[in-house]
Amino acid sequence: xxxxxxxxxxxxxxxxxxxFEEVVLGYGEEEALKEASRCIQxxxxxxxxxxxxxxxxxxxxxxxxxxxxxxxYATIREKNNFPSICGRVCPxxxxxxxxxxxxxxxxxxxxxxxxxxxxxxxxxxxxxKDNQLPVATHKDPVLSKLKVAxxxxxxxxxxxxxELARYGIKVDIFEALHKxxxxxxxxxxxxxxxxxxxxxxxxxxxxxxxxxxxxxxxGRMQSLEELFKEGYAAIFLGLGAGTPSFLGVxxxxxxxxxxxxxxxxxxxxxxxxxxxxFHTPITIGKxxxxxxxxxxxxxxxxxALRLQKMNNIPANTSIFYRRTETEMPARRLEIxxxxxxxxxxxxxxxxxxxxxxxxxxxxKLMCLQCKLGEPDASGRRRPVAVExxxxxxxxxxxxxxxxxxxxxxxxxxxPDLQLDKWGDIVVNQETMETSMKGVFAGGDIVGGEGTVxxxxxxxxKAARAxxxxxxxx
Amino acid sequence: MKIVSKDILNQYxxxxxxxxxxxxxxxxxxxxxxxxxxxxxxxxGERVPLTIVGVDNKKGTIVLIFQEAGLTTKLLGQLxxxxxxxxxxxxxxxxxxIKKYGKVxxxxxxxxxxxxxxxxxxxxxxxxxxxxxxxxxxxxxxxLEKELKEASDSLxxxxxxxxxxxxxxxxxxxxxxxxxxxxxxxxxVGPIPMMRNVAKTTxxxxxxxxxxxxxxxxxxxxxxxxxxxxxxxxxKFSCVDGPEFDAQLVDWDELLKRNAIYQENEKHICxxxxx
Numbered sequence: 001x002x003x004x005x006x007x008x009x010x011x012x013x014x015x016x017x018x019x020f021e022e023v024v025l026g027y028g029e030e031e032a033l034k035e036a037s038r039c040i041q042x043x044x045x046x047x048x049x050x051x052x053x054x055x056x057x058x059x060x061x062x063x064x065x066x067x068x069x070x071x072x073y074a075t076i077r078e079k080n081n082f083p084s085i086c087g088r089v090c091p092x093x094x095x096x097x098x099x100x101x102x103x104x105x106x107x108x109x110x111x112x113x114x115x116x117x118x119x120x121x122x123x124x125x126x127x128x129k130d131n132q133l134p135v136a137t138h139k140d141p142v143l144s145k146l147k148v149a150x151x152x153x154x155x156x157x158x159x160x161x162x163e164l165a166r167y168g169i170k171v172d173i174f175e176a177l178h179k180x181x182x183x184x185x186x187x188x189x190x191x192x193x194x195x196x197x198x199x200x201x202x203x204x205x206x207x208x209x210x211x212x213x214x215x216x217x218x219g220r221m222q223s224l225e226e227l228f229k230e231g232y233a234a235i236f237l238g239l240g241a242g243t244p245s246f247l248g249v250x251x252x253x254x255x256x257x258x259x260x261x262x263x264x265x266x267x268x269x270x271x272x273x274x275x276x277x278f279h280t281p282i283t284i285g286k287x288x289x290x291x292x293x294x295x296x297x298x299x300x301x302x303x304a305l306r307l308q309k310m311n312n313i314p315a316n317t318s319i320f321y322r323r324t325e326t327e328m329p330a331r332r333l334e335i336x337x338x339x340x341x342x343x344x345x346x347x348x349x350x351x352x353x354x355x356x357x358x359x360x361x362x363x364k365l366m367c368l369q370c371k372l373g374e375p376d377a378s379g380r381r382r383p384v385a386v387e388x389x390x391x392x393x394x395x396x397x398x399x400x401x402x403x404x405x406x407x408x409x410x411x412x413x414x415p416d417l418q419l420d421k422w423g424d425i426v427v428n429q430e431t432m433e434t435s436m437k438g439v440f441a442g443g444d445i446v447g448g449e450g451t452v453x454x455x456x457x458x459x460x461k462a463a464r465a466x467x468x469x470x471x472x473x
Numbered sequence: 474m475k476i477v478s479k480d481i482l483n484q485y486x487x488x489x490x491x492x493x494x495x496x497x498x499x500x501x502x503x504x505x506x507x508x509x510x511x512x513x514x515x516x517x518g519e520r521v522p523l524t525i526v527g528v529d530n531k532k533g534t535i536v537l538i539f540q541e542a543g544l545t546t547k548l549l550g551q552l553x554x555x556x557x558x559x560x561x562x563x564x565x566x567x568x569x570x571i572k573k574y575g576k577v578x579x580x581x582x583x584x585x586x587x588x589x590x591x592x593x594x595x596x597x598x599x600x601x602x603x604x605x606x607x608x609x610x611x612x613x614x615x616x617l618e619k620e621l622k623e624a625s626d627s628l629x630x631x632x633x634x635x636x637x638x639x640x641x642x643x644x645x646x647x648x649x650x651x652x653x654x655x656x657x658x659x660x661x662v663g664p665i666p667m668m669r670n671v672a673k674t675t676x677x678x679x680x681x682x683x684x685x686x687x688x689x690x691x692x693x694x695x696x697x698x699x700x701x702x703x704x705x706x707x708x709k710f711s712c713v714d715g716p717e718f719d720a721q722l723v724d725w726d727e728l729l730k731r732n733a734i735y736q737e738n739e740k741h742i743c744x745x746x747x748x
Binding site for chain 1: 474500513518544560561564691696697701702708726727734735738
């Protein structure tokens, strides 16, 4: 007998879409208890296999049902350093919830009936945060004498740092930007991940003894070799997938055609939505078009729509995507939220050309209609443009969200680091060690774009291998 | 990130050109001619790129020279010795390829004169015969003449109003030089129209011509693509692929327009801050 899933509280559409306040408000205790009670505590739980860091989901949900939230917190933190973050940004419908017994086998993503594992994780994570619950550390007398450098303070870097610091290892994180967090800081908007949550997790690392050095670009200010010379016994590279892809169509360099990275960085990291209090400007259009179907596209569109509403411009933001909604890689929740807030979806369209005015500002986007053809390498049906179906859309701001490539700022000056044909770092899959001795890597710079939790999964694996490596030194 | 010295190089029509030295041991150790930093004056500030004009490795400082043109440079100009920047990162971009070319002409216009200084020094040190052309609207806004004289074998000046040196543009002087002799490299930094005209002027002679572009940037590390420019029909990121490019291949029109995207925002915010 399956009871209905407990709906999550959300800020009303009207209230939230003209602000950057958090949209999902989370479960209260009663709701969490009710949702947890839906879990049938499978004898052989399949959900766990869907978690990139292998959280004992069954166990932590069981602890919730017993109101032992501290035990639930300890259970999650055993495997996941950042439950309050992952509970907010994990695409659970592709991971744990998809493997939940309530999801039918062949569904592309989790059934609505699947246990809301991510919301429960968030409830527990926030409980731990609000009550400042301690996290188990296991200081190792040998390892405590060593220091490790972590390059990049995104999900992979933060996670690796947390894991290593728990052994007592002195960890220094080097960050190129002026604020720590990587994509959690510049990419994910505050209405999905409030910055006080991120700040809490970063502060927590500092309490474990981790130092964060902003404004340092390894590869520019210091080489990996120099880091070793300075006494770091090992290095973890969590560089991220730092360089935006563009469409390669004419007119793409017209003014007000942004990469999603630039658009989101201006708004999230630089607070351009508070211009002129903050000094970084952003162009807010009357017809804003986001191209792409991933989480970044949803984030960009929802930000664009908010900017319009906050500036009394009639909301007119569209997502243009080559396939249909089913093939969109975005989290289902983000798609739903985007729609609720008023983002329009134009599906099966392929941009072919931007055109502009005499000042070089983008004004129109030419597109072709598509239909779905045979599945491609990703298993998704390939969009095929329909000849003669071209049409023109008004577009005074365009945001390209079609993926990222490896950033070469460090790899380009480190010839000993073996790269694959995409420029990503090649690692030993068991240990995450690179072709350089003592240098490990994880996150998007290994194997391309993934999720926050996948990056953390790799970082954990690397951290384990680093401790083994250090013990043998 | 602390400012350790500051002087006003020039003040003309209410606009100052300011030189500061900033503590930046890590950057100073690695900086090469042609590279730049990205800085913020405060937590609410913009990230703006500025060329590294000089380095003092003993003191661990770098020298920056800027014209108080927009909000951020005006705020930067308000900082005094002892004040700290909020953020400073570098050295960014490719360094100038320094080798012995032979006879080199270096053209600097406006505040671009500051940016050619380290490059001129490096070219001279590498054994090149350096001819320098400096351009300014009028004599009173010319900067660093003495320093650049030392960094070159001959120095020529052009002013728009003829108040100093030759009356006319740097390109007029350049044209004469190219008609009289052959050169191995022309290197130019200055306002976009000047760099574009340098490219036009050297095109017929076929002499290799390099320019350092001043595209708008955010992170400066290749992450955002704000600084993209079309070079030889291909999109390049000025921050990581440049900032120097072959002048003949740059889409100048596009660069000019892209650099004007936020002109209205800039005017608005300067007005609001009474700057």
